[in-house]
Amino acid sequence: MLASSTPTAPSPAHICPYAQACSYLDWAARELKLDPGVLAILSTPRKVVTVAIPVRLDNQQIQVLAGHRVQHCDVLGPYKGGIRYHPAVTLEEVSALAMLMTWKCALMGIPYGGAKGGIPIDPRQYSISELERITRRYTSELIKDIGPAIDIPAPDMGTSAREMAWMMDTYSMNVGHAVPGVVTGKPLSIGGSRGREMATGRGVMITVREALALRGGSLAEATVLIQGFGNVGGAAANLLHQAGAKILAVSRGSGGLYNPKGLDIPALKAYMKEHGGSMEGFPGAEPISNAELLLQKADVLIPAALENQITEANADAIQVQIVAEAANGPTTLAADQILESRGISVLPDILTNAGGVVVSYLEWVQGLSYVFWDEERVNQEMEGLMVRAFGRVVQEAADRRVPLRLAAYTLGVGRVAQALQDRGLYP
Ligand SMILES: NC(=O)C1=CN([C@@H]2O[C@H](COP(=O)(O)OP(=O)(O)OC[C@H]3O[C@@H](n4cnc5c(N)ncnc54)[C@H](OP(=O)(O)O)[C@@H]3O)[C@@H](O)[C@H]2O)C=CC1
Numbered sequence: 001m002l003a004s005s006t007p008t009a010p011s012p013a014h015i016c017p018y019a020q021a022c023s024y025l026d027w028a029a030r031e032l033k034l035d036p037g038v039l040a041i042l043s044t045p046r047k048v049v050t051v052a053i054p055v056r057l058d059n060q061q062i063q064v065l066a067g068h069r070v071q072h073c074d075v076l077g078p079y080k081g082g083i084r085y086h087p088a089v090t091l092e093e094v095s096a097l098a099m100l101m102t103w104k105c106a107l108m109g110i111p112y113g114g115a116k117g118g119i120p121i122d123p124r125q126y127s128i129s130e131l132e133r134i135t136r137r138y139t140s141e142l143i144k145d146i147g148p149a150i151d152i153p154a155p156d157m158g159t160s161a162r163e164m165a166w167m168m169d170t171y172s173m174n175v176g177h178a179v180p181g182v183v184t185g186k187p188l189s190i191g192g193s194r195g196r197e198m199a200t201g202r203g204v205m206i207t208v209r210e211a212l213a214l215r216g217g218s219l220a221e222a223t224v225l226i227q228g229f230g231n232v233g234g235a236a237a238n239l240l241h242q243a244g245a246k247i248l249a250v251s252r253g254s255g256g257l258y259n260p261k262g263l264d265i266p267a268l269k270a271y272m273k274e275h276g277g278s279m280e281g282f283p284g285a286e287p288i289s290n291a292e293l294l295l296q297k298a299d300v301l302i303p304a305a306l307e308n309q310i311t312e313a314n315a316d317a318i319q320v321q322i323v324a325e326a327a328n329g330p331t332t333l334a335a336d337q338i339l340e341s342r343g344i345s346v347l348p349d350i351l352t353n354a355g356g357v358v359v360s361y362l363e364w365v366q367g368l369s370y371v372f373w374d375e376e377r378v379n380q381e382m383e384g385l386m387v388r389a390f391g392r393v394v395q396e397a398a399d400r401r402v403p404l405r406l407a408a409y410t411l412g413v414g415r416v417a418q419a420l421q422d423r424g425l426y427p
């Protein structure tokens with residue numbers, strides 16, 4: 001039976017995402033005893049761009065949308081980060097996500113800075129040709145701000161290889177020749193990498209596997225809850241199911257499904273395909289809300305949708321051993337501390353969901369060398385980077401006697417601060 005009166009996560013609009021991101025940075029800065037001047041530099045995005053995107057809709061009306069791109073820090077290399085199409089996108093959210101990308105790339109040891117972009121739209125409310133016009137105009141407006149050595153976008157919520165192909169084509173038309181390296185997460189036909197579509201979910205599966213092994217467990221014995229069933233949550237569900245884990249619940253924006261015996265994920269995907277993407281009515285499962293899903297008993301909870309889902313309002317009621325942050329920023333700092341005090345391991349976003357940007361990096365490397373690898377090679381390279389980063393975070397946590405999140409941050413922030421100092425970018 002599901003709990004009938006459960007605390008609900010506050011809507012992300014009630015919590016300032018940039019303040020959350022800065023509070024995690026401040027925590028790491030205290031641990032690293034960072035110079036206040038360096039902290040001030042790292043707390044401020046280097047460039048914030050908002051452009052107007054006038055678009056003619058199919059009904060001939062003109063709508064003017066806002067398009068954001070925030071470039072947080074490029075000390076380690078070109079800015080890197082996804083483009084989000086979601087109604088809740090704000091400049092503050094994009095700024096927070098850009099900062100997370102800086103720490104993620106630094107933690108993973110890949111030569112990028114951090115950026116993020118977004119347009120506050122629900123892509124399902126637009127036709128494909130409207131989305132194409134929106135994406136192309138957004139790209140044209142950003143033409144001087146992006147490029148293979150400047151800032152390299154990729155997919156995030158609400159975007160995919162399709163949008164990346166439009167961005168690559170628009171950029172290439174503007175500069176007069178094909179520039180595949182301006183985006184990653186592109187279709188294979190124009191220089192995309194094998195394995196990129198599943199990469200973030202695969203990285204989540206690898207991180208959860210390593211964390212369970214540390215506790216003497218395994219995927220084959222694990223029970224898992226997954227909030228969000230898109231690119232990341234859907235791929236993680238497939239791979240975890242293949243590895244023998246029991247997926248007790250999955251959800252989309254409108255709610256999800258729960259089965260204490262485990263959901264048959266391939267059968268659910270086939271069912272959704274036949275039912276216009278809907279999960280409703282899938283045999284053998286009961287409906288569950290997103291708020292309820294977070295509170296079910298299981299070994300692992302994987303938030304794979306929006307920010308601020310685990311807050312002070314529900315952290316006390318979470319009943320898992322491991323929270324694996326597939327989404328960016330799903331846990332507030334206050335909630336994080338409640339979870340830690342309850343002995344729940346939080347696998348931080350900048351590690352857990354890094355498989356996506358790692359394979360983006362591998363796509364960039366393949367593109368630059370004009371040599372393309374098979375999927376097995378891509379997955380092996382990514383797995384090596386993920387497992388080594390996991391080991392470094394566990395070691396750092398043990399050395400400093402701090403939670404995994406702080407350890408991931410001290411590694412990521414510390415590397416950027418060191419590079420900043422070495423480059424002499426401040427007086
Ligand atoms: N794509 C990537 O490579 C990477 C993504 N991430 C992060 O992973 C998360 C998910 O991204 P991605 O899978 O790409 O996005 P998608 O757009 O592919 O999927 C998002 C999923 O979240 C669901 N969702 C939306 N709103 C809510 C809500 N309020 N409650 C519960 N579920 C909701 C969507 O439901 P519905 O189908 O109903 O819309 C959908 O199932 C984001 O935080 C993103 O930043 C991190 C690293 C890389």
Ligand SMILES: O=C(O)CCC(=O)C(=O)O
Binds near residue numbers: 080156
């Ligand atoms: O693949 C990339 O470059 C970025 C992915 C991303 O946006 C993220 O990791 O949050």
